[in-house]
Ligand code: NDP
């Protein structure tokens with residue numbers, strides 16, 4: 001049996017670590033081709049032991065030099081170009097989970113080298129979906145959104161024509177300040193803003209959730225991915241965060257997707273599409 005070849009861009013982040021957990025529990029079916037990281041040397045060292053990756057791209061130059069010296073059997077790179085030039089075999093599944101726009105170039109570059117790309121990095125989709133889409137088409141690469149709302153919409157739209165969609169409702173927890181009055185919010189500290197009531201996430205997205213900007217980003221993200229007009233979207237405050245998306249169709253039926261507030265669920269289902277594997 002051929003093992004599935006996996007690449008995790010941003011393996012030391014919140015999404016990255018959840019992906020590593022899934023892969024390390026099924027090593028007989030997966031082979032880790034690539035992990036990419038920046039500053040978190042401690043987490044990377046742990047992941048090297050757990051997954052025995054074939055290649056590493058480490059952005060932080062000092063850490064790159066350290067790891068290159070320490071692990072002679074792993075191909076360690078300081079940039080994507082050298083890795084991509086050397087990598088001849090197609091990766092089966094790549095997850096794009098670097099935060100912010102640092103994730104854009106790596107995401108664009110790896111599309112040619114992977115059969116499937118699951119993208120968590122919403123900034124990339126918002127800023128450059130047209131470039132991503134072009135590359136996906138040119139290389140016949142499959143795309144799966146991982147942001148939970150978008151994964152839900154994507155899942156609900158399977159075997160459906162996009163023209164049959166009348167409305168999409170994206171849910172929002174309301175974040176840590178939902179029931180605070182404005183005066184109190186003014187004095188809130190970053191530490192409180194970062195403590196999301198339902199999700200455990202990286203710092204940037206946690207702040208974006210506290211200000212509700214994350215939901216604005218998600219509407220733009222959904223417009224791009226599903227090629228729908230802005231007027232088709234609504235936001236619903238739903239503090240329990242169990243329903244992630246609601247899609248109304250023109251046949252009078254409405255579908256909703258419910259799952260626990262754990263990003264491992266959309267990630268897991270983007271990896272094990274149509275399989276009988278238990279989460
Ligand atoms: P984190 O901040 O937890 O992780 C970011 C990852 O990117 C880390 O591995 C970090 O490396 C790496 N990284 C950061 N800057 C660079 C750089 N300049 N070059 C190379 N690598 C870099 O982020 P999250 O996991 O929370 O989020 C990742 C993406 O997924 C974001 O775009 C976010 O909006 C999106 N997302 C996240 C969700 C969540 O639940 N966390 C939910 C939905 C979407 P290191 O740690 O080694 O420094």
Ligand code: MG
Nearest residue numbers: 147148149218
């Ligand atoms: Mg989301």
